[in-house]
Amino acid sequence: MICVCICGGGWEWGIYSSLGQSTPNLAAFAKAKAAAYNVFKMMELKPVINANIGTQEVPTSIQGNIEFSHVEFSYPSRPDVLIFKDFSLTIPAGKTVAIVGGSGSGKSTVVSLIERFYDPNAGVLIIFVVL
Numbered sequence: 001m002i003c004v005c006i007c008g009g010g011w012e013w014g015i016y017s018s019l020g021q022s023t024p025n026l027a028a029f030a031k032a033k034a035a036a037y038n039v040f041k042m043m044e045l046k047p048v049i050n051a052n053i054g055t056q057e058v059p060t061s062i063q064g065n066i067e068f069s070h071v072e073f074s075y076p077s078r079p080d081v082l083i084f085k086d087f088s089l090t091i092p093a094g095k096t097v098a099i100v101g102g103s104g105s106g107k108s109t110v111v112s113l114i115e116r117f118y119d120p121n122a123g124v125l126i127i128f129v130v131l
């Protein structure tokens with residue numbers, strides 16, 4: 001195949017001018033590349049909690065107590081900051097419980113542990129299920 005390219009000064013000027021205009025965005029490209037690297041690294045992480053292990057039965061209701069017993073917990077991203085130390089709480093079956101405390105005291109973390117977004121570092125969290 002024969003390809004003939006006839007180029008004039010105007011064409012070259014156009015290319016160099018476009019490159020020049022993109023220069024201020026190079027920092028943004030570098031930032032996006034670094035951010036994408038972190039996103040892909042996170043997507044490759046294997047979850048510690050495997051939801052597919054064990055029984056596949058999903059209870060439609062929970063009729064037992066929810067019990068935190070001597071729970072110690074820190075978030076995986078900040079392992080040195082203890083959120084709970086020797087934390088015990090019993091939520092009786094069928095009762096409505098209010099968890100009260102200042103901002104950052106751990107109310108949402110209690111719920112995250114019940115939903116098993118995380119596991120305690122130590123102690124146990126038991127949800128008694130009657131199937």
Ligand SMILES: Nc1ncnc2c1ncn2[C@@H]1O[C@H](COP(=O)(O)OP(=O)(O)O)[C@@H](O)[C@H]1O
Pocket residue numbers: 075077078083101102103104105106107108109110
């Ligand atoms: N995903 C997270 N990763 C790391 N630390 C967190 C995370 N979520 C909450 N925390 C920290 O855990 C502590 C308790 O937060 P949280 O349970 O949200 O409190 P509350 O709901 O009572 O305001 C705070 O110090 C908060 O900064």
Ligand SMILES: [Mg+2]
Pocket residue numbers: 107108109
């Ligand atoms: Mg909260």
